[in-house]
Amino acid sequence: MAEGKPTKPDLAAVRAQIDGIDREIQALITERALFARQVGRAKGKLAAAIDYYRPEREAQVLRRVVDRNDGPLSDDVLVRLFREIMSACLAQQEPLKVGYLGPEGTFSQQAVHKHFGHSAHGLPLASVEEVFDEVASGAADFGVVPVENSSQGTIQSTLDLFLTSPLMICGEVELRVHQYLMSRTGRIEDIERIYSHGLSLAQCKNWLRQHLPLAEKLPVASNAEGARRARNADDAAAIAGESAGRVYGLKVVAGPIEDRGDNTTRFLVIGRAAFPPSGHDRTSLLVSIHDQPGALYRILEPLARHGISMDRIESRPAHGALWQYAFFIEVTGHVEESPLKDALAEIDAFAGDVRVLGSYPVAVP
């Protein structure tokens, strides 16, 4: 090659290359969609989209995408593209119906898109409880519910719903959450009250103390609900994701304003069925403890002895009974595979109340 300055590429020639690649990509996506239909037929004569959905297979496909990636696009970007391709392939049957805490524009809706792609049909619902109800009744195939935030900790009200619900956990989604202060006028000097979900107000506490110490903070059912209210008055604002601002026609006053740059919310995917192992899974257990000495130890000891790592343990007052506790325990592994299978068999032998809430693929970025 000649020394010196690299020669400027010829724009028309580069575009011709891109056009050729686009043709190939399109032909391959079409071919993939046809094979996905064949997979559908190979699974037998199935009725609804939910019968075709395979979260463990999707996780495997996405992990391979990440393993193969050498840049220049980031893992997140490639995962998003492949997620959408799978979402579209699956929706050839009929889109999945996924319930979430609405109205439109919530972070829960973003989590639905991240996990199921945009070909799934999102059902905005009024509360997390309603998400459980709609999935239990079959009106929704799955639900996506927030369970924990990196700076605020566990969302206890969500965990408590598992105490009385028969639903299973079949996935998890991690979403980076960026908060924006938004209003109708877009001017900070107009703001006298701020609507948002209590957790979002808490995530922006320092910023608010510094910039709007006197504004009234009004917790509402969801961030998007805050945005919906803020569009009605010039002196009101909302803290929410940018997408909620777009849905309700608000202007960004400032953002991102969350106190921690790595602010992340974890969501659980709830459904009515269990799925097979994906190769890198997590299991959620619900353990009821009666006040016998050493009861919790007898449950944790086999887990430790089998070398199972525990990612979390949370205690909640058990439903209905005074001074009895339920423990939510998350461990690495799948109930159908050793060593977790063996440890659970030992635990079952002496503890009546161990319920497997679900084994599911660890979130792909």
Ligand SMILES: O=C(O)C(=O)C[C@]1(C(=O)O)C=C[C@@H](O)C=C1
């Ligand atoms: O492999 C399957 O079981 C398919 O149905 C294909 C496919 C895909 O597009 O890769 C589509 C939907 C499923 O959720 C998983 C994977």
